[in-house]
Ligand SMILES: Cc1cc2nc3c(=O)[nH]c(=O)nc-3n(C[C@H](O)[C@H](O)[C@H](O)COP(=O)(O)O)c2cc1C
Ligand code: SF4
């Protein structure tokens with residue numbers, strides 16, 4: 450939503466500043482010759498199929514939404530745990546890549562009622578989530594506050610984003626400080642911008658997904674080595690703009706999902722209800738109803754099998770009357786991007802996922 454403006458302001462600076470962003474000649478290559486970097490592993494781009502990145506087992510019955518605290522690290526060798534939140538799959542994909550390269554890990558989906566976990570036996574604890582409105586998503590914040598962590602653990606965070614990470618690392622670090630811990634390592638991971646309710650997802654997934662995967666593998670190597678760093682801080686400009694640009698949106702956020710509606714393409718399959726990480730969707734007359742507890746993750750929109758969900762600017766947002774609210778809307782022909790490695794089933798699963806892998 451509101452980060453769109455910021456994106457426009459900062460994109461030029463970012464293009465030059467960050468090495469992981471496509472360089473101009475690569476963009477030209479892609480636009481004019483449809484050439485992509487041949488080092489990628491995104492199978493959709495290759496005629497030759499590559500080996501999958503990791504093997505994994507799903508344990509759907511090992512519920513994470515239980516109120517009873519779970520303890521990690523009891524199973525032999527599995528002392529890495531990664532908590533992730535993901536709407537369109539970029540963060541889950543990154544979490545899987547990292548898990549497969551740090552000797553395996555238990556992945557836990559953070560959803561509305563995932564709480565009271567104990568990571569007291571884990572010796573590497575990670576958080577992987579998107580940046581929303583220059584911060585971490587609310588469910589991740591609440592979850593981290595409830596979490597009990599081994600005070601000798603190495604703690605890392607990877608934030609998937611497109612342009613402005615804002616204060617997401619500071620937020621996590623301050624939550625950890627309350628527990629007598631700190632964030633040892635924090636990195637941003639640039640991915641396809643998934644806010645299709647405001648714009649066509651960009652850069653092109655064919656271009657960006659392989660790059661993000663490669664960058665995730667670099668990050669994973671550092672995490673495997675338990676590298677410490679000074680995580681990226683909120684810039685002075687963003688700090689100054691935060692109150693002015695974000696606050697009006699924060700004040701009306703509970704009205705956001707009033708913009709969602711379905712067309713007659715809706716087949717009443719219920720997938721949107723099952724995939725919503727904030728359990729915000731119920732059903733009435735075989736059609737979804739949004740219950741004003743939405744954080745705009747777009748999972749329901751992009752995984753709907755018939756593209757039946759559309760969006761019109763809610764009244765409260767219209768009243769804000771600014772450049773961002775004017776951009777809100779979801780035309781029928783807008784691409785519904787989700788990470789190509791992540792299926793709806795992956796995100797619906799409430800279970801823990803054990804990803805095996807070697808140490809890099
Ligand atoms: C509601 C919403 C808010 C977002 N806010 C930001 C932001 O403030 N800064 C940014 O760089 N990207 C922002 N993005 C882009 C996402 O952080 C990015 O696409 C991320 O990789 C999505 O992760 P996921 O696929 O795991 O959900 C936002 C996306 C959404 C849907
Ligand atoms: S996922 Fe789409 S088709 Fe299925 S119930 Fe929801 S809106 Fe309807």
Ligand code: SF4
Pocket residue numbers: 536706724725726727728729730739742743744745746747748749750
């Ligand atoms: S209602 Fe849709 S956009 Fe909102 S949190 Fe649920 S899945 Fe995400």
